[in-house]
Amino acid sequence: MDYFDEVGKKIENLKKHNSIILDIIEDIYKAYKSDSQILVSGNGGSCSDGSHFVGELVCTFIDKNRKPIKAIELSSSSAEITAWSNDFSYSTFLERKIETHGKKGDVAIFLSTSGGDIKKGSTINLVNACMKAKEKGIITISLIGKTGGDLKNISDKYILIDSNKTSIIQECHMSILHKICYGIEEKLL
Secondary structure: OOHHHHHHHHHHHHHHHHHHHHHHHHHHHHHHHOOOOEEEEEOOHHHHHHHHHHHHHHOOOOOOOOOOOOEEEOOOOHHHHHHHHHHOOHHHHHHHHHHHHOOOOOEEEEEEOOOOEOOOOEOHHHHHHHHHHHHOOOEEEEEEEOOOHHHHHHOOEEEEEOOOOHHHHHHHHHHHHHHHHHHHHHHHO
């Protein structure tokens, strides 16, 4: 199948997640209204997608005059990542960032094409961060793919992309994040 056809079909199927996307928009809107923040994280390309999303929230998406939405991409500091990973473990770095920045009323969004697997040691940094966020009373949301992994089982809300292809999953995650941006700006207007 042509890549564009495959991506198009997967993105078209995202409409089935409209209800949960509206819930996520409401969670972010409530966090904004209560002066809480959005904590976002992923690994690799998902980290880049998370950073893109944070940029849309902090800066603007469509409305050039709206106020910023407090958001932070948790992996944005190479000094912090390398210091913690060197002295402790990369697997607990994001957990440390949640401990540092997170508070009840915040929303944590985790992006993972696999969803993590503690037994295999895959994406354990996101799983640890999600568990720490839940401990702190932070709403946890995961955009995941493949089987959904451990994040599917521990997140308050999740959207699972039914694909085993990393690139397709990431295309869908970015479409969802943009839909969330549209929804938030509509509420703010």
